[in-house]
Amino acid sequence: MALTTIGFDADDTLWHNERFFALTQERFTNLMRAHAGSDHLAERLLAAERRNVGHYGFGVKGFTLSMIETAIEVSEGRVPGSVIAEIMEAGREMLSHPIELLPEARATVQALSGDFRIMLVTKGDLLDQERKLAQSGLGDLFDAVEIVSDKAPEVYARIFARHGTGADEGLMVGNSLKSDVIPMIAAGGWGVHVPHDLTWALEHADAPEDNPRFRRLPDLSGLTALIAEIR
Amino acid sequence: MALTTIGFDADDTLWHNERFFALTQERFTNLMRAHAGSDHLAERLLAAERRNVGHYGFGVKGFTLSMIETAIEVSEGRVPGSVIAEIMEAGREMLSHPIELLPEARATVQALSGDFRIMLVTKGDLLDQERKLAQSGLGDLFDAVEIVSDKAPEVYARIFARHGTGADEGLMVGNSLKSDVIPMIAAGGWGVHVPHDLTWALEHADAPEDNPRFRRLPDLSGLTALIAEIR
Numbered sequence: 001m002a003l004t005t006i007g008f009d010a011d012d013t014l015w016h017n018e019r020f021f022a023l024t025q026e027r028f029t030n031l032m033r034a035h036a037g038s039d040h041l042a043e044r045l046l047a048a049e050r051r052n053v054g055h056y057g058f059g060v061k062g063f064t065l066s067m068i069e070t071a072i073e074v075s076e077g078r079v080p081g082s083v084i085a086e087i088m089e090a091g092r093e094m095l096s097h098p099i100e101l102l103p104e105a106r107a108t109v110q111a112l113s114g115d116f117r118i119m120l121v122t123k124g125d126l127l128d129q130e131r132k133l134a135q136s137g138l139g140d141l142f143d144a145v146e147i148v149s150d151k152a153p154e155v156y157a158r159i160f161a162r163h164g165t166g167a168d169e170g171l172m173v174g175n176s177l178k179s180d181v182i183p184m185i186a187a188g189g190w191g192v193h194v195p196h197d198l199t200w201a202l203e204h205a206d207a208p209e210d211n212p213r214f215r216r217l218p219d220l221s222g223l224t225a226l227i228a229e230i231r
Numbered sequence: 232m233a234l235t236t237i238g239f240d241a242d243d244t245l246w247h248n249e250r251f252f253a254l255t256q257e258r259f260t261n262l263m264r265a266h267a268g269s270d271h272l273a274e275r276l277l278a279a280e281r282r283n284v285g286h287y288g289f290g291v292k293g294f295t296l297s298m299i300e301t302a303i304e305v306s307e308g309r310v311p312g313s314v315i316a317e318i319m320e321a322g323r324e325m326l327s328h329p330i331e332l333l334p335e336a337r338a339t340v341q342a343l344s345g346d347f348r349i350m351l352v353t354k355g356d357l358l359d360q361e362r363k364l365a366q367s368g369l370g371d372l373f374d375a376v377e378i379v380s381d382k383a384p385e386v387y388a389r390i391f392a393r394h395g396t397g398a399d400e401g402l403m404v405g406n407s408l409k410s411d412v413i414p415m416i417a418a419g420g421w422g423v424h425v426p427h428d429l430t431w432a433l434e435h436a437d438a439p440e441d442n443p444r445f446r447r448l449p450d451l452s453g454l455t456a457l458i459a460e461i462r
Binding site for chain 1: 286287288292293295296299300302303306307308309310311312313315316319322323326327356357358359361378379380381
C-alpha cells in the first residue's frame with residue numbers, strides 16, 4: 001500500500017496547548033467569583049465559544065473575546081473594567097506561553113522525515129501558530145506547514161494533493177477525533193488518534209472504530225512501528 | 232525581461248475594507264462620548280493597535296481587543312459592560328460586512344490570468360480573509376492564495392518561489408507601500424502602488440521613488456498596459 005505523506009496536528013499532539021486554556025479558564029473563574037455566581041460559568045463560556053467560532057475561528061483571540069462576552073453576560077453588565085483588563089492580560093499571556101514538546105514528538109517526526117513527506121497541519125490564529133512552531137524548534141523537520149481555518153475533508157484533500165500524492169496516500173496524526181482523524185478518513189486517508197488527557201469539548205466526537213483506516217495509539221512512541229505495519 | 236507571476240493584495244486593492252474600520256471607529260467614538268473625553272481617542276486607539284500588533288497580528292479580532300483596551304484605559308476602568316458589549320458587536324459586524332469590489336478589479340485580474348500566474352497575498356485573520364475572498368467571487372481566478380501573518384521580504388521570496396519562478400520574476404500590486412510595495416522590491420521583484428483614499432496609519436511609508444522596479448498607478452485600469460510595457 002502506498003503511503004507517502006504524514007500530517008501531524010500541532011497543539012496537544014506535538015506540544016502542550018490545552019493546559020494553557022485550562023489555566024486561563026481557572027484564572028477567569030477566580031476573577032469572576034466576586035462578580036457573578038460561578039455556577040454554570042464554564043458552560044456559559046463554552047456556549048459563547050460555540051456561538052462565536054463561526055465568526056472568530058479558532059484560537060486565543062476568539063477565546064479572549066468569548067471570555068469578555070461571558071463576563072459581561074453573567075454579571076449582567078456589572079463586571080468592572082479592571083476585571084475585563086485582567087481577562088485581556090490573561091489572553092495576551094497565552095500568546096507568549098512557552099512551548100513544551102510532548103514525549104517522543106521530536107524523535108518521531110525525525111524518524112519519519114527520511115522516508116515520508118512530513119507536513120504540519122494546524123488551525124488557530126495565524127501569528128500564534130507560527131510563533132509556537134518557531135519556538136518548538138521542529139520547523140526544519142517539516143516539508144510543508146499548513147495553518148488552516150478549519151479541518152474539513154476538502155481541506156485535507158487539497159493540502160495532501162498540494163504537498164503529497166493525495167489524501168489516499170496520506171496519514172494524519174492528532175489528538176482530535178473531530179478535526180484530525182474523522183475528516184482525514186473521510187478524505188480517503190488514514191487517521192491515527194493519539195489522545196491527550198486535555199481535549200477541548202468542541203473537539204469531542206465518536207471514534208470511527210470499525211473503519212479500516214482508523215488507528216489509535218496511547219502516545220507517539222508507537223507511530224513509526226504502526227506506519228511500517230500499514231505501509 | 233521575464234515576468235511570470237503577479238501578486239495582488241486584497242483589502243483596499245481589490246475590494247473596500249478600510250472603510251469598515253473607519254465606520255467602526257466612528258461608532259466607537261460615539262459610544263465612548265459619554266464615558267471619556269473624545270480628545271485623543273483616535274491616537275490612543277492607534278497606540279493600542281501599534282502596541283498589540285506583535286501579539287495579535289493583523290485583523291478584526293485584534294482591532295476589537297484594542298478598542299476594548301482603549302475604552303477601559305480612557306475611561307479609567309469606568310466604561311460600562313453594556314458599552315463593551317456594543318464594541319464587541321461592532322467588531323462582529325465587521326466580520327460579516329459585504330464585499331464591494333473596486334472598479335476594474337475583476338476585469339484586471341481576468342485579463343492577466345491568461346498570461347501570468349496570479350496570486351492573492353493578504354494578511355489578517357485567516358477565517359475572515361477566506362470569507363471575503365469567497366464573497367468576492369474572484370476565488371477561481373487565482374492560481375494560489377496566501378494568507379500570511381506579515382508581508383516581509385522573506386515572505387515574498389518564499390511564496391513567489393513556491394507559486395511562481397521567484398520574486399525577481401514577480402510583481403506585487405497593492406495600496407500599501409509598507410506591506411505590498413517596499414518589501415516586494417526588497418525581495419527583488421516589482422512593486423506597483425495603487426493608492427486607496429483610506430489607508431491605515433500603520434501602513435504608511437515613504438515611496439521608493441527612484442527605484443527602477445517601483446511604479447505607481449491611480450487605479451487598476453492601467454495595470455495591464457503597465458505590465459505589457461515592463462515585461
